[in-house]
Amino acid sequence: EKGGYEHFMLKEIHEQPDAIRDTYRGRLLVKEGIIRMAGIDDNIEKFINADKITIVACGTSWHAGLVAEYIFEDLARIPVEVEYASEFRYRNPVITDKDVVIAISQSGETADTLAAIKLAKQNGAFVFGVCNVVGSSIARETDAGAYTHAGPEIGVASTKAFTTQITVLSLIALKLAKEKGKISNSNYRYHLQELELIPEKVAKALLSDEHIKTVANTYKDAKNCLYLGRGYNFPVALEGALKLKEISYIHAEGYPAAEMKHGPIALIDDQMPVFVIATKKGHYEKVVSNIEEIKSRAGKIIGIVTEGDVNVKNLADHVIEVPETLESLTPLLTTIPLQLLSYHIAVLLDKNVDQPRNLAKSVTVE
Ligand code: F6R
DSSP states (O other): OOTTOSSHHHHHHHTHHHHHHHHHTTTEETTTTEEOOHHHHTTHHHHHTOSEEEEEEOHHHHHHHHHHHHHIIIIIOOOEEEEEHHHHTTSOOOOOTTEEEEEEESSSOOHHHHHHHHHHHHTTOEEEEEESSTTOHHHHHSSEEEEOOOOOOOSSSOSHHHHHHHHHHHHHHHHHHHHTTOSOHHHHHHHHHHHHHHHHHHHHHHTTHHHHHHHHHHHTTOSEEEEEEOGGGHHHHHHHHHHHHHHHOOEEEEEEGGGGGGTGGGGOSTTOEEEEEEOSSSSHHHHHHHHHHHHTTTOEEEEEEETTOOHHHHHOSEEEEEOOOOGGGTHHHHHHHHHHHHHHHHHHTTOOSSSOTTOOSSOOOO
16 A cells, blocks of 8 residues: 555655645646636635735644745735644634634644634634545534645655645635736746646656665764755745654754854754755845855755755755746745655664654644
8 A cells, every 4th residue: 555665654755746736636727827716716705805814733734834924925915824723722812704714734633723723713714724634623614625635644744745735825825816916917827837837846856866865874863953944945944854853853953044143053063964945046145155154164064956056066065956946836846855855864763754653643632
C-alpha cells in the first residue's frame, strides 16, 4: 500500500504533483479564465463584504494559513488574521457577523479547531472549512467549505495536505481578487497559468531527491538547525523547522530572515546548519545579505534557490534548486526540498518516520 516507497511519508511527498492537480481539477479553468468553487460562489457576498478574514488552525495547517495571509492581503486586499485555534478559543476574540472565519484542517477532527469554529459561529461569523477528510467533524460543522482532495495522508508528518491547502487557499484568494476588482486581468490570467504549471514544477523539484539525501547525510548529526525565509517563504521556514522537529527530534527553529539579528544570530557558529529560502523573487537581495551575516559567523548555509542561481551558490555550502514561478506560488515549490530533507535525516537517524514518538495523526483532545 506504500506504492513501492519505503514509508508513507515519502510516498505522500512524491504524490504532490498529482495531489495538487486533483485539488484544482474542475476548479481552475485556465482557458475560460474562471475559478469555479461552489462553496465560494454560493456565498460570494459574505466574502466580498467581510470586514476581515480570520484563519484558525493548528500545526502545519496553521502554517498554510500564514501563507494564505500573504496571498489574500497581497492579491485580494482583504485584511487577514491567522490564529492558533487553541489561543483563539480562549481569548475572547473580536468576531462579529461581518467576519468570515476559515478553518483549515487535514483531519477535520482537531479539537481546538472545532472549538474555535463553534465560538466563531456563536459570534455570528460565516465559517468556511478547508479540510482533507471528507465528511469529517469540521467539514460538517462549517457553513460551507472546499475539500483539498489530497487523498489519504497516513504519515503523521503532514506533507501533501500542506501543499494542497495552499493550492485551495490560492484559488480562493485569486477568485476574491477578481470578484473585488483588485487584480488586473493580465495578472489574474498569469496566476491561473502559473498555478496550472505547479504540478510539473513540483515534479521537477522532486528530482533533487538524491542530492538532498547527500545534504541530509552532511547535517544529520546537528543538534540545532535554523530555518530562515522572508515574505511568502517565512511560513515555509516555520514548516521546514516543524518537519525536522517532528520526525528527526532535532531541535529546529524557523524565523523571518531579518529577525535573526534580534536574537537568534547569537546561536550561530560552525556547528549550526542554517537552511535559507532564497528564491529569486521576493526580497532576494535582502536574503542574500542575511546569508552574508550568517557566513561571517561561520554558520553552515544550505540555500533553497531558483534554478540557475549564482549569488547564493557562491556563498552557500550547499544549494538545492527549485523551478521559477510567481512569488506568491513559491511556497508550493520551496516546501518540497525541506520535506525531503527532514525525511532523509530521520531515515538516516533510524527514526520512525511515519509514526514519530508522542504524536498522533489527529489530535481530538485539547
Ligand atoms: C504536522 C502535523 C500537525 C498537524 C496539526 C493539525 O506535520 O501533522 O502539526 O498539522 O495537528 O492537524 P489538522 O490539519 O488535521 O487539523
